[in-house]
Amino acid sequence: MEALRATVPACLLWGLVVLSGCVRSVPSPEAGEGEAFALWEDRRSLADGKLVARATRGPAPVRVRALRALARIQDASTLETVLAGLGAAEVPVRDEAAFAAGVLALSWEPLTDAEKARMTEALLAAEAAEKDEGVGRTLLESLGKLATPGALTRLTERLSEGRPGMSGRAAVALGVAARRGASLAEVPLGPVEVLLQSSQPEESRYGGAYLLASAKRPEGLRLLRSCLGDEAPDVRALCVKGMGDAGGAEDAAVVGRLLGDEVPRVSAEAARALAKLAARCSGDCTPLDELRALAPRAGRVAKGDSAAAHALLALAQQGLPEAGRPVLMALRHVLQESVPGAASEVARGDLMNLDCRLAAALDRQTGVLDEVLRCGGGQVPEVRRLVLGLREVAQSKGRGGASFAVRYLASPDSRVRLAALEAVSSRPVPEAAGPVRELLGGEDLVVAGSAASVAGKLKDAEALPRVRALAERVPEEPDLAAPVAEGLVALAGKDAEPVLRAWLNHPHANVRRVAAESLSGLTGQPVRAPHVELPENVRRPEPAPAGATLTFRTNKGDFTVALDAEAPLTSGNLVALARKGYFRGITFHRVVPDFVAQGGDPRGDGEGGPGYSIRCEITRRPYRRATLGMALSGKDTGGSQFFFTHSPQPHLDGRYTAFGEVTHGMEVVDRLLEGDTLLEVEVKP
Numbered sequence: 001m002e003a004l005r006a007t008v009p010a011c012l013l014w015g016l017v018v019l020s021g022c023v024r025s026v027p028s029p030e031a032g033e034g035e036a037f038a039l040w041e042d043r044r045s046l047a048d049g050k051l052v053a054r055a056t057r058g059p060a061p062v063r064v065r066a067l068r069a070l071a072r073i074q075d076a077s078t079l080e081t082v083l084a085g086l087g088a089a090e091v092p093v094r095d096e097a098a099f100a101a102g103v104l105a106l107s108w109e110p111l112t113d114a115e116k117a118r119m120t121e122a123l124l125a126a127e128a129a130e131k132d133e134g135v136g137r138t139l140l141e142s143l144g145k146l147a148t149p150g151a152l153t154r155l156t157e158r159l160s161e162g163r164p165g166m167s168g169r170a171a172v173a174l175g176v177a178a179r180r181g182a183s184l185a186e187v188p189l190g191p192v193e194v195l196l197q198s199s200q201p202e203e204s205r206y207g208g209a210y211l212l213a214s215a216k217r218p219e220g221l222r223l224l225r226s227c228l229g230d231e232a233p234d235v236r237a238l239c240v241k242g243m244g245d246a247g248g249a250e251d252a253a254v255v256g257r258l259l260g261d262e263v264p265r266v267s268a269e270a271a272r273a274l275a276k277l278a279a280r281c282s283g284d285c286t287p288l289d290e291l292r293a294l295a296p297r298a299g300r301v302a303k304g305d306s307a308a309a310h311a312l313l314a315l316a317q318q319g320l321p322e323a324g325r326p327v328l329m330a331l332r333h334v335l336q337e338s339v340p341g342a343a344s345e346v347a348r349g350d351l352m353n354l355d356c357r358l359a360a361a362l363d364r365q366t367g368v369l370d371e372v373l374r375c376g377g378g379q380v381p382e383v384r385r386l387v388l389g390l391r392e393v394a395q396s397k398g399r400g401g402a403s404f405a406v407r408y409l410a411s412p413d414s415r416v417r418l419a420a421l422e423a424v425s426s427r428p429v430p431e432a433a434g435p436v437r438e439l440l441g442g443e444d445l446v447v448a449g450s451a452a453s454v455a456g457k458l459k460d461a462e463a464l465p466r467v468r469a470l471a472e473r474v475p476e477e478p479d480l481a482a483p484v485a486e487g488l489v490a491l492a493g494k495d496a497e498p499v500l501r502a503w504l505n506h507p508h509a510n511v512r513r514v515a516a517e518s519l520s521g522l523t524g525q526p527v528r529a530p531h532v533e534l535p536e537n538v539r540r541p542e543p544a545p546a547g548a549t550l551t552f553r554t555n556k557g558d559f560t561v562a563l564d565a566e567a568p569l570t571s572g573n574l575v576a577l578a579r580k581g582y583f584r585g586i587t588f589h590r591v592v593p594d595f596v597a598q599g600g601d602p603r604g605d606g607e608g609g610p611g612y613s614i615r616c617e618i619t620r621r622p623y624r625r626a627t628l629g630m631a632l633s634g635k636d637t638g639g640s641q642f643f644f645t646h647s648p649q650p651h652l653d654g655r656y657t658a659f660g661e662v663t664h665g666m667e668v669v670d671r672l673l674e675g676d677t678l679l680e681v682e683v684k685p
Contacts, residue, residue: 033062037069038569042615043534044073044509044636052081060090067093071100071654072618074107074635075531076115083119086126086139095135098126102142103618103654108635109513109529120150127154137169144173145654147180152187159211160191168195168207172650175207175214179651184215193223202232209238210650216245225254233263234625234647237594240266244273249281256290264307264670265646268314268593275318288324291315295334301354302338304347306556306671309354310593313673316357317592319395322365332358332375339377346555352379353675359385360392367399367427383413384675387605390419394426401429409435414444415605421450425457433460440466445473446607449483456490464491471499478508478613482634485518497522504529508613510634539612543568544575549663551682554588556672559665561628566619567659570630570638573614574659577640578681582610588676590643597672598631598643609639621658623649626669628660644669 033054040047055066055078067085070078082104085097101119105111111119123146127139140158143151155177158170171192178184194200195208209227212220220242227239240258243251255277258270271294278287294315300308312331320328335355342348352375359371372389390405406429408420417439424432432454439451440463452470455463467487474480481503488496500522503515512529519527548571550561563571577583582602589606590598601608615636623629623645629652631641644662645652646669652658662669 034065037065041069041072041617042538042540042569043536044075044531044615045533046073046075046078046531052078055081056084060088060093063088063090063093064096067096067100068618071103072616074104074109076104076107076109076111076528077531079104079111079115079119083122086122091132091135094126094130094132095138098123098135098138098142099620099654102138102145105142105146106655108509109516112526112528116146116148119146120148124150124154133165136166140166140169140173141176141653144176145180147177147182152177152182152184156187160188162191162194165203167191168201168204171195171204171207171211175210176651176653178211178214178216184211185217187211187215189217189220189223192220193226196223196227196230198230202235205230205232205235206238206648209235209242213238213242213245216242218246221246221251225251228254228258233261233266236261236263237266237269237647240273241269241594244269244276247273247277249277249286252277252286252290255287256293259290259293259311264310265594268310271311271315272318272593275315275320275324278324279321281321281323285323288320288327291320291324291327292330294331298331298334298338298351301335301350302342302347304343306346306350306673307667309350309673310670312354313357313591314593316354316361319361319364319392325362325365328358328362332362336377349379349675350673352376353673356380356385356388357674360388363389364392364396367393367396367402368404369393383416386411386413386416387419390416390423394419394423396427400427402427403429403431406432406435409439414447415603417444417447418450418605418607421447421454425450425454428454428458430458433458433463436460437463437466440470445477445480446603449480452480452487453483454487456487459490461491463487467491468499474503474511475506478506478511479633479637481506481508481511481514485514489518489522494522505532507532507534509636513634539614541569541573541576541614544571545685547685548575549684550574550578550660551684553679553682554668554672555677555679557665557668559668560663561660562663563628563660564619564621564658566621567617567657569614570617570657570659573638574640574642574681575683577610578683581680582640583678583681586678588672588674588678591672591674591676594646595649596629596643596645597669598641599678600631600639600641602640606641609641612639614638617657617659618654619658621661623652623656623658624661626662626666627658628662630657630659632656646670 040051051066054062082097082100085093088094123143130136143155155170155174159167192208192211195204212224224239224242227235230236243255255270255273259267261267274287274291278285294311297308332355335351339348339351356375359375362371363369369389372385402423405420405423408416411417436451436454439447442448452467470484471488500515500519503511506512516527516529544563548563552559587604588597588599589601589604625647627645629643630638631643632638
């Protein structure tokens with residue numbers, strides 16, 4: 001019987017791919033008991049107290065497995081059971097209880113202030129008494145996820161103590177807390193300087209850099225400058241990212257040097273940082289001068305070096321102020337000039353897709369569609385150009401209403417209609433009301449749901465009957481819940497309450513969450529949805545075969561993924577879809593350099609799926625570089641969309657199901673750009 005590791009293995013270095021043997025796993029209870037746990041998880045069932053009983057007493061492997069089930073079910077009524085596990089005699093039980101507490105802290109339906117206070121009290125007491133280093137690390141991670149003032153105080157204390165390993169872990173936990181909205185203004189930076197010293201292990205240096213990048217404090221600039229030359233790419237990337245958030249135009253030269261970094265995610269962060277610095281310029285703007293150094297990358301892309309495009313993509317996604325228009329135009333010119341010498345059709349496509357990305361950034365500056373209407377040299381389909389442009393101009397500030405977008409609400413392509421709705425939502429115009437109303441009755445429910453939300457923002461009272469009709473479809477179409485609730489509350493006010501209260505008992509967790517949040521805002525009183533068990537015939541994918549791997553064949557090359565035995569159903573779902581040929585021809589619709597490459601959506605715009613959802617299956621696998629995760633829009637909303645991480649993402653741990661890792665071909669993932677195609681996903685064995 002395998003015990004949980006009490007300490008983090010040496011192979012868990014921040015810059016390395018995590019191998020399966022380095023992931024803490026759940027000790028296996030007897031076969032029959034294990035099946036019962038899986039079925040209870042499927043139904044989100046507490047089994048009339050049986051699950052709580054197994055988490056409270058019995059053999060350690062059974063208690064550990066029960067605590068994992070409680071973490072996955074995420075019911076606040078089990079909080080005391082989870083916290084009781086922090087005092088168990090057995091190390092694996094304490095460790096799993098600490099992990100479960102962190103997952104509860106991240107609940108999609110937030111804990112109350114009283115529950116947060118109770119968890120803070122218990123975690124602080126457990127952390128102070130804990131003698132096992134591995135459990136201590138898990139407790140620090142959970143304190144970061146909780147992010148209460150008491151948690152921040154303890155994490156700051158551990159940061160300042162300088163204990164090997166623990167200070168770096170505390171720094172990361174503080175960074176995660178900042179990502180959850182906590183202020184790090186009072187955290188001393190002296191201990192961070194120690195963590196960043198070259199003599200420290202990479203994990204410690206990463207922790208210091210992660211804290212600085214998350215804190216966004218100008219007084220941390222000296223330290224950020226000091227780590228720009230770190231030997232670890234992930235540390236360099238964080239430090240230059242921090243420069244973009246905390247620095248000024250005077251920092252452009254030092255940031256600009258990292259545009260030449262050979263690691264794509266580092267140069268991408270440098271481009272993004274310079275764009276942020278340019279937004280704060282007044283008068284002469286050195287950051288814009290530095291960004292001109294990106295021009296030679298067009299030649300590299302033309303030769304087939306797609307990874308070199310990440311810096312250009314990051315710049316386009318970040319955007320520039322109007323003063324940066326000549327820079328964007330010059331980069332487009334270089335891309336267009338490079339097309340005749342492109343080494344392949346793939347390289348030519350990369351160049352023209354980047355041209356349209358930069359064109360969309362130009363249109364964001366003016367707030368109207370113009371450059372995207374004629375970008376791409378005939379290589380980029382009109383639908384993609386329109387969607388890019390409409391989504392970018394939706395972000396334009398101070399440009400008035402999006403009257404130009406109204407015509408696209410009648411587009412024959414649902415993706416264009418959806419992007420036009422996004423533009424009208426952020427920049428409303430009265431003349432959009434009628435066309436939006438028409439979309440409420442359309443066959444595409446993604447568009448209809450978005451139209452309900454937009455009708456609410458337009459205050460279109462005539463749309464209310466159609467919004468109510470959509471609300472009646474939510475019991476069978478749970479993905480409609482969030483946008484329809486927005487429209488219903490905006491148009492019906494208090495009269496929306498009966499509908500929302502009926503949703504509180506819906507079997508889908510995300511519908512209940514939407515209802516509770518909407519009612520809380522509508523009534524001014526906190527509302528929590530009751531716990532609802534799913535029926536016995538709930539959808540349950542067949543578990544993935546033991547040792548299963550997936551080979552992703554793309555237009556940029558192949559890479560292989562080992563699936564995680566700790567998430568057999570999530571893995572099995574992907575295996576089943578792959579065997580059906582579901583992913584054939586689907587694109588990677590979202591690539592954010594130094595974050596993720598995301599695919600699996602048959603619509604190609606991030607809104608599609610297989611027509612069903614699967615439950616979350618949270619594992620202990622951390623989000624390091626090359627981790628495979630399940631994309632979600634709320635609790636238990638997984639389907640076919642997945643993502644691969646370019647770099648460590650600690651804020652995703654315990655929130656999104658991590659269920660595999662790239663074991664071969666990560667350089668192919670680094671080459672992926674928006675619009676790249678999945679040719680096939682092959683399953684072995």
